[in-house]
Amino acid sequence: MKLLSKAAAELLPERDLRRIVDTVLRLAKSTVGEETEVHVDEVANALTRFANNGIHQNVAEHGLTVSIRTVTDGRTARATTNRIDEDSLRAAIETSLSLAHSQPKDPRLLPMPGKQRYRRVNRFIKQTVALSAEGRARAVRRACDLAVKKGQVAAGIYSSGQSQSALANSRGLFASYRETHSEFSITVQEGPAASWAKANSADVRAFDPQKLAARASEKSHLAVNARELAPGRYTVILEPAAVLDLVGFLFYDFAATALADKRSCLNDRMGKQLFGQNISITDDVYHSLQQGAPFDGEGLPRQRVVLVDRGIPKNLVYSRAAAKATGKKPTGHGFALPNEYGEAPMNLVFGGGDSSIEKMVASTDRGLLVTRLWYIREVDPYEKVMTGMTRDGLFLVENGKVTGAVRNFRFNQSLIEMLKNVELLGPAVRAAGEEAFEMVVPAMKVRNFHFSEATKF
Amino acid sequence: MWDLCTNALDTARLRGAAYGDVRVMHLRQRDLTTKNGQVGTLSQSESIGLGIRVLANGAWGFASTDRLTREGVATCAAQSVSIAKASALAKRSEVVLAPEKAYVDSWQSPFRKDPFEIPLETQLALLLAADAEMRSVKGVTLTETDMQFRKIDSWFASSIGSRIHQRKVISGCGIAATSFQGEEIQKRSYPNSFGGQHALQGYELVDSLDLMRNAPIVAEEAAALHSAAQCPEKVGTLILGASQLGLQIHESIGHPIELDRVLGQEANFAGTSFLTLDQLNQLKYASSIVNVVADARLDHGQGLGTFAYDDEGVPAQCTDIIKAGKFRGYLSNRETAHLVGLDRSSGTMRTESWNRLPIIRMTNVSLLPGTWDYDDLIADTHDGILMETNRSWSIDDRRYQFQFSTEIGWEIKGGKKIRMLKNPSYSGITTEFWNSCDAICRFNHWTLWGTPNCGKGQPMQTMGTGHGASPARFRNVRIGTAFSNQ
Numbered sequence: 001m002k003l004l005s006k007a008a009a010e011l012l013p014e015r016d017l018r019r020i021v022d023t024v025l026r027l028a029k030s031t032v033g034e035e036t037e038v039h040v041d042e043v044a045n046a047l048t049r050f051a052n053n054g055i056h057q058n059v060a061e062h063g064l065t066v067s068i069r070t071v072t073d074g075r076t077a078r079a080t081t082n083r084i085d086e087d088s089l090r091a092a093i094e095t096s097l098s099l100a101h102s103q104p105k106d107p108r109l110l111p112m113p114g115k116q117r118y119r120r121v122n123r124f125i126k127q128t129v130a131l132s133a134e135g136r137a138r139a140v141r142r143a144c145d146l147a148v149k150k151g152q153v154a155a156g157i158y159s160s161g162q163s164q165s166a167l168a169n170s171r172g173l174f175a176s177y178r179e180t181h182s183e184f185s186i187t188v189q190e191g192p193a194a195s196w197a198k199a200n201s202a203d204v205r206a207f208d209p210q211k212l213a214a215r216a217s218e219k220s221h222l223a224v225n226a227r228e229l230a231p232g233r234y235t236v237i238l239e240p241a242a243v244l245d246l247v248g249f250l251f252y253d254f255a256a257t258a259l260a261d262k263r264s265c266l267n268d269r270m271g272k273q274l275f276g277q278n279i280s281i282t283d284d285v286y287h288s289l290q291q292g293a294p295f296d297g298e299g300l301p302r303q304r305v306v307l308v309d310r311g312i313p314k315n316l317v318y319s320r321a322a323a324k325a326t327g328k329k330p331t332g333h334g335f336a337l338p339n340e341y342g343e344a345p346m347n348l349v350f351g352g353g354d355s356s357i358e359k360m361v362a363s364t365d366r367g368l369l370v371t372r373l374w375y376i377r378e379v380d381p382y383e384k385v386m387t388g389m390t391r392d393g394l395f396l397v398e399n400g401k402v403t404g405a406v407r408n409f410r411f412n413q414s415l416i417e418m419l420k421n422v423e424l425l426g427p428a429v430r431a432a433g434e435e436a437f438e439m440v441v442p443a444m445k446v447r448n449f450h451f452s453e454a455t456k457f
Numbered sequence: 458m459w460d461l462c463t464n465a466l467d468t469a470r471l472r473g474a475a476y477g478d479v480r481v482m483h484l485r486q487r488d489l490t491t492k493n494g495q496v497g498t499l500s501q502s503e504s505i506g507l508g509i510r511v512l513a514n515g516a517w518g519f520a521s522t523d524r525l526t527r528e529g530v531a532t533c534a535a536q537s538v539s540i541a542k543a544s545a546l547a548k549r550s551e552v553v554l555a556p557e558k559a560y561v562d563s564w565q566s567p568f569r570k571d572p573f574e575i576p577l578e579t580q581l582a583l584l585l586a587a588d589a590e591m592r593s594v595k596g597v598t599l600t601e602t603d604m605q606f607r608k609i610d611s612w613f614a615s616s617i618g619s620r621i622h623q624r625k626v627i628s629g630c631g632i633a634a635t636s637f638q639g640e641e642i643q644k645r646s647y648p649n650s651f652g653g654q655h656a657l658q659g660y661e662l663v664d665s666l667d668l669m670r671n672a673p674i675v676a677e678e679a680a681a682l683h684s685a686a687q688c689p690e691k692v693g694t695l696i697l698g699a700s701q702l703g704l705q706i707h708e709s710i711g712h713p714i715e716l717d718r719v720l721g722q723e724a725n726f727a728g729t730s731f732l733t734l735d736q737l738n739q740l741k742y743a744s745s746i747v748n749v750v751a752d753a754r755l756d757h758g759q760g761l762g763t764f765a766y767d768d769e770g771v772p773a774q775c776t777d778i779i780k781a782g783k784f785r786g787y788l789s790n791r792e793t794a795h796l797v798g799l800d801r802s803s804g805t806m807r808t809e810s811w812n813r814l815p816i817i818r819m820t821n822v823s824l825l826p827g828t829w830d831y832d833d834l835i836a837d838t839h840d841g842i843l844m845e846t847n848r849s850w851s852i853d854d855r856r857y858q859f860q861f862s863t864e865i866g867w868e869i870k871g872g873k874k875i876r877m878l879k880n881p882s883y884s885g886i887t888t889e890f891w892n893s894c895d896a897i898c899r900f901n902h903w904t905l906w907g908t909p910n911c912g913k914g915q916p917m918q919t920m921g922t923g924h925g926a927s928p929a930r931f932r933n934v935r936i937g938t939a940f941s942n943q
Contacts, residue, residue: 045916046540047915047916048543048544049725049915050547051720051721051722051723051724051725052549052720052721052722053549054547054548054549054550055516055517055543055544055546055547055548056517056722057517057519057722057814057816057915058516058517058518058519058540058541058543058544059518059519059520059521059540059813059814059916060519060520060521060536060537060540061508061520061521061522061812061813061916062521062522062523062524062533063504063506063521063522063523063812064523065502065504067502076499077499077500077501078499078500078501079500079501079502080500080501080502080503080504081502081503081504082503082504082505082506082523083503083505095501096501098577099499099500099501099577100499102499102576102577102578102581103496103499103577103578103581104496104585106495106496108495132543133539133540133543133544134543134546136543137543137544137546137547138546138547140547141546141547144547144549153721153724155721155722155723155724155725156725157725157726157915159915159916185725185726186725187724187725189721189724194724196725261492261493261598261599261635262598262599262635262637262642263599263635263637263642267637338496338497338498338499338500339497339498340490340491340492340497340498340601374728374853374854375851375852375853375854376851377849377850377851378849379848379849379862379882379939379940380642380880380940381642382637382640382641382642383640385939385940387849387851387860387939388851389851389852389853389854389858391728391853391854408853408858410851410853410858410860410884412860412938412939412940412941434726452860452884452938452939452941453858453860453884453935453938454858455853455855455857455858455886456857456858456886457855457857
């Protein structure tokens with residue numbers, strides 16, 4: 001197969017993905033395998049990294065993988081390679097079959113799905129593809145110059161890339177998808193103080209690195225001379241990035257398999273008023289601010305699912321196996337098989353409100369404005385108690401105004417309790433953090449948020 | 458492979474690179490899991506490709522490709538030089554590398570049983586048997602087991618003449634039982650949480666774990682935790698089991714000594730460090746019985762941070778980090794060594810794969826053994842809490858304020874373990890905590906634990922690190938904060 005002549009940063013045309021898929025399915029026909037599924041994934045990414053007001057790392061990658069799942073006599077297994085000559089593909093098929101043969105028969109294994117219909121989404125933006133190393137370097141230079149001018153120190157990334165995937169099986173299913181992605185993230189330090197801003201999108205024109213740099217610079221200056229406050233319960237105004245990195249930890253709780261395994265915080269709580277009535281959550285890959293393929297790991301079309309309606313957990317997501325086990329219909333959220341986790345909603349969209357950060361501040365007698373959170377981990381999986389730190393800008397709000405910076409706190413806070421205590425919501429936006437994958441969430445004003453300890457900066 | 462390397466370096470030189478190093482890597486991995494008596498994941502993968510790092514116009518560029526033809530490699534090498542020249546548009550200073558010799562060598566990590574040669578049926582049968590043992594215990598609602606094996610070949614070549622081939626075989630294995638009752642989920646893992654123990658060993662690692670003996674123990678403990686007393690909230694004496702202490706070392710010593718963090722190069726993502734350059738040889742990091750090294754040599758053990766050469770072509774070394782309580786050293790590379798007065802890198806540049814840039818990483822950052830026998834340590838503790846097996850971990854972005862919780866705790870009164878405690882946790886400030894250490898167990902209680910999931914860098918890289926530790930005691934520690942609701 002001659003597919004190796006493209007320039008390093010270009011993706012293969014879809015016809016070449018089909019040729020790889022067809023080759024695998026043809027080669028598999030001559031084996032003892034009864035069914036075959038093939039995933040082809042290709043990425044071409046670039047990332048410029050800067051620190052101390054200059055670029056210090058600058059990378060680009062290209063890679064393509066072919067992942068093959070075979071089924072034989074009620075058994076299945078997967079083998080993956082990044083070599084696409086026929087011998088290597090044949091070897092991967094044989095490895096998959098050998099793995100499959102080594103295990104007991106799985107009576108729950110379902111036949112592969114047949115041909116499906118998919119809703120089209122367009123998240124491949126040529127302007128993002130066109131962003132060059134020089135273009136990224138110039139934008140970074142401008143951001144760093146701003147920091148230098150203000151006597152500050154900037155660090156961050158500017159990245160762009162494209163990816164595509166194709167999924168097919170021996171029952172005639174074929175799905176393909178491609179998207180672009182871009183991201184700018186900046187931390188600006190002023191002495192011991194720091195602040196941060198980040199955005200990402202399929203479309204590099206959706207954010208302005210200079211504006212993000214200016215915002216981080218301004219907030220960094222506000223964060224100097226932080227004073228120490230006593231830990232305790234505070235009203236907090238969580239910017240969208242802080243909300244995202246907390247509520248992101250809820251995503252797997254909505255998996256039907258997680259409930260069957262009794263490791264979800266929603267066990268015995270479905271259909272009950274668990275959160276406040278102002279909390280509604282859907283999973284919606286088709287939302288205009290979301291990204292990702294419109295099909296799941298088995299090739300089923302992803303469906304929009306209402307997970308929480310006015311504070312009541314209403315629905316779960318189901319892989320085909322989980323749906324079969326529970327008498328439900330699959331929702332198109334399954335992971336590639338074989339796996340032990342089943343499925344998960346990966347495109348959460350929270351309902352928003354008509355408030356704003358400014359209105360939240362104005363309505364607060366005493367509270368804390370939180371830019372972002374850091375190193376969040378689960379302490380109690382059923383009460384969903386999370387711990388972590390504030391980072392890069394914690395500010396005191398008094399009598400409706402931001403009055404100064406505060407040293408960082410550690411929190412230990414139940415997400416269930418937090419989502420009962422939401423007083424105000426901003427509009428839902430595409431938020432980018434560091435702990436959770438990107439979601440569409442609003443800023444929130446939350447009462448009685450529990451900070452347990454302070455740190456020294 | 459050497460032809461590909463030479464082709465890449467020649468192309469980079471012709472395009473204007475003043476320095477280049479290239480890694481061709483071939484990674485093979487096998488993953489097996491079971492859940493509730495059924496096979497979960499069963500997969501095998503391989504990946505081969507090339508990454509080249511170059512200096513041009515005084516700045517860095519890196520590019521990688523899986524198109525291992527002469528044309529594909531040349532295109533990749535040319536791209537790395539173009540990227541370096543773009544970097545130079547926004548550089549603040551010239552990159553200067555500490556001198557290093559050229560090495561021509563080949564090395565393979567020692568192993569007795571190649572895990573890829575052990576029949577899958579044997580591996581799965583052991584996992585399913587351990588799974589069944591755990592499920593036989595009343596109250597257990599979820600059982601999980603896993604094995605993971607990796608074989609990594611790397612061919613490193615640099616423009617100063619190094620040609621180094623290394624082969625590493627890595628194994629990992631663990632089991633876990635979970636129990637959901639009432640409004641509580643409790644879990645016990647063996648030999649460690651989050652996938653068990655991982656080491657630079659062959660299948661002999663799995664043989665050494667005795668899963669069948671330990672499966673019912675962890676299952677019974679998971680169920681029993683529901684009726685255990687809640688860990689109290691207080692300031693008191695804490696004894697940490699060796700695996701939890703390994704993670705404590707990782708988070709509160711291993712990360713803050715990374716010189717790239719100290720110098721602000723990770724400020725946007727992983728964070729910085731409280732160990733500013735003025736602290737070297739000055740800070741009393743810990744009590745005088747605490748000695749910590751970063752040791753990548755095989756002499757230290759077969760850990761996830763063991764190798765012969767780092768991914769910058771620098772030989773494995775042992776560096777004093779804390780000696781008799783005093784802060785003595787950072788983890789450095791060829792670019793940063795001179796900033797702390799070193800004439801040579803400490804050899805800690807590591808990469809996850811061919812498509813990632815090598816960055817400063819922990820090797821085996823280990824607490825050296827002390828003098829205490831474990832039974833004597835317990836007997837010497839009048840009032841304390843023993844905590845074992847990590848459940849959650851969190852530390853601020855300068856690696857100063859931390860909080861950990863563990864799966865299980867034991868109350869110690871009058872020199873005896875008297876009862877099980879659930880939901881144990883502790884928190885503190887890094888230097889205060891390490892200065893409160895007053896007893897460390899001896900070598901026969903020491904294990905070189907593997908942390909397989911350390912994330913760092915952008916794009917994110919996951920790296921395995923090693924942490925030798927034996928149980929140790931700490932005084933005046935804040936205990937029980939995570940479950941406090943004040």
